[in-house]
Amino acid sequence: MAIFYFAVQNLRRADGRNAIAAAAYRSGEKLYxxxxxxxxxxxxxxxxxxKGLIGFEGSRQELWSCAEKSENRKNSVVAREVxxxxxxxxxxxxxxxxxxxxxxxxxxxxxxxxxxxxxxxxQLGDRRNYHAHILMTTRQVSNEVFGKKTRELDQRNTSGKxxxxxxxxxxxxxxxxxxxxxxxxxxxxxxYSRQAEQCGSKPKTPQRHxxxxxxxxxxxTEKSMVHPVQVxxxxxxxxxxxxxxxxxxxxxxxxxxxxAR
Numbered sequence: 001m002a003i004f005y006f007a008v009q010n011l012r013r014a015d016g017r018n019a020i021a022a023a024a025y026r027s028g029e030k031l032y033x034x035x036x037x038x039x040x041x042x043x044x045x046x047x048x049x050x051k052g053l054i055g056f057e058g059s060r061q062e063l064w065s066c067a068e069k070s071e072n073r074k075n076s077v078v079a080r081e082v083x084x085x086x087x088x089x090x091x092x093x094x095x096x097x098x099x100x101x102x103x104x105x106x107x108x109x110x111x112x113x114x115x116x117x118x119x120x121x122x123q124l125g126d127r128r129n130y131h132a133h134i135l136m137t138t139r140q141v142s143n144e145v146f147g148k149k150t151r152e153l154d155q156r157n158t159s160g161k162x163x164x165x166x167x168x169x170x171x172x173x174x175x176x177x178x179x180x181x182x183x184x185x186x187x188x189x190x191x192y193s194r195q196a197e198q199c200g201s202k203p204k205t206p207q208r209h210x211x212x213x214x215x216x217x218x219x220x221t222e223k224s225m226v227h228p229v230q231v232x233x234x235x236x237x238x239x240x241x242x243x244x245x246x247x248x249x250x251x252x253x254x255x256x257x258x259x260a261r
Contacts, residue, residue, distance in 0.1 A: 002178060004187040005085035005131075006167050014075040019064045019135070022079060026117040026133040027051045031061050035068060047120040049130075050096040054103045055113035055141055062144075063113060067137050070146045080136045080153065082166070086118065087174060088128035089181050099132045102173055106166070110150050111140035 011017040024031040024040035028048040032039045056063045064079070071078050084102075086095045096118055103114045114136050121129040140147040152158045171187045178184040 002087035002089060002174065002184065002187060003085050004171060004174075005083070006170055007083045008163055008166075009081050009083075010077045011079040011081060011135075012075065012077050013071070013073070017078065019067050019079040020061075022081070023060055023064045023115055023135055026119075026135065027060060027115070028117075029060060031064065033068070034065065047122065049092055049118040049120050050099075051115075051117040052100065053113065053115050054100070055107045055111075056144060058144055060115060063115060063137070064135075066144075066146055067139075070139055077138050077154075080138060082132075082134040082136070084132045084134070084170065086130040086132055087178060087184075087187075088130055089184050090177060092118075094177055095130055095132075098173055098177065099134070102170055103134060105169060105173075106134075106136070109162075109165075110136075110153070111142070111147075112137045112150055113141040 011019055011022055018033060018036065018040075020031050020033045021040045023029075025042045025045070026048075028042050028045040028051075030039060030041040030043045053060060053063060068078055084099070086098070090098070099116050099118055103116050106112075107114060114134055116132060116134045118130070118132045121127050137146070138153075139149050153162060175186045178186055
């Protein structure tokens with residue numbers, strides 16, 4: 001069964017984040033940061049099924065170098081990212097087409113440039129865990145020139161409604177394809193609590209997103225794990241954990257960091 005997972009985060013310079021480093025990792029390429037005088041080489045990374053740029057005719061290196069240079073404050077947001085779960089029931093081509101279609105829609109709504117990458121499941125992980133990373137500039141881009149900031153995504157009184165619209169549109173695109181696959185359930189972009197309110201039932205219990213650090217620990221100990229393991233406030237039981245465990249928050253606050261690179 002396909003799951004709905006849609007997380008949005010800001011990449012802040014004050015948190016030590018760098019748009020060039022993020023783009024290199026997600027695309028599986030070697031990119032260079034002039035500001036840091038450092039190359040970020042992920043050319044040996046496996047599992048990048050497809051990638052592309054939308055709204056920018058130059059290279060990935062040029063896009064994110066310009067994005068970094070366009071922000072001069074030490075606490076600037078240098079990029080935004082959406083992380084999406086992709087239906088495992090679809091083919092590789094369908095997943096990529098789905099992501100490209102969504103990126104084109106985002107571009108038409110806000111005018112920023114986008115850098116997308118589709119990742120396959122990790123070798124030791126859940127084989128259904130196809131997912132996509134979409135990096136977005138924080139400024140509108142036209143003819144390779146960076147323009148004004150997309151302030152509608154920075155302000156609390158407007159960002160929420162835009163993220164809600166993104167979630168709704170993504171679910172709609174997914175359901176168009178899932179509806180043609182026999183036996184597939186359609187996605188609901190609403191939180192469990194909102195779904196329960198409509199039908200007057202008790203909300204489902206959300207799975208907990210463990211994050212990359214804990215997931216890597218669990219992968220390494222999977223074969224030898226016979227007793228419960230305490231991970232922070234959580235007790236993980238043998239065979240209970242899932243590499244693609246997700247949290248469906250009650251009402252996810254838009255544009256708050258939910259992943260750590």
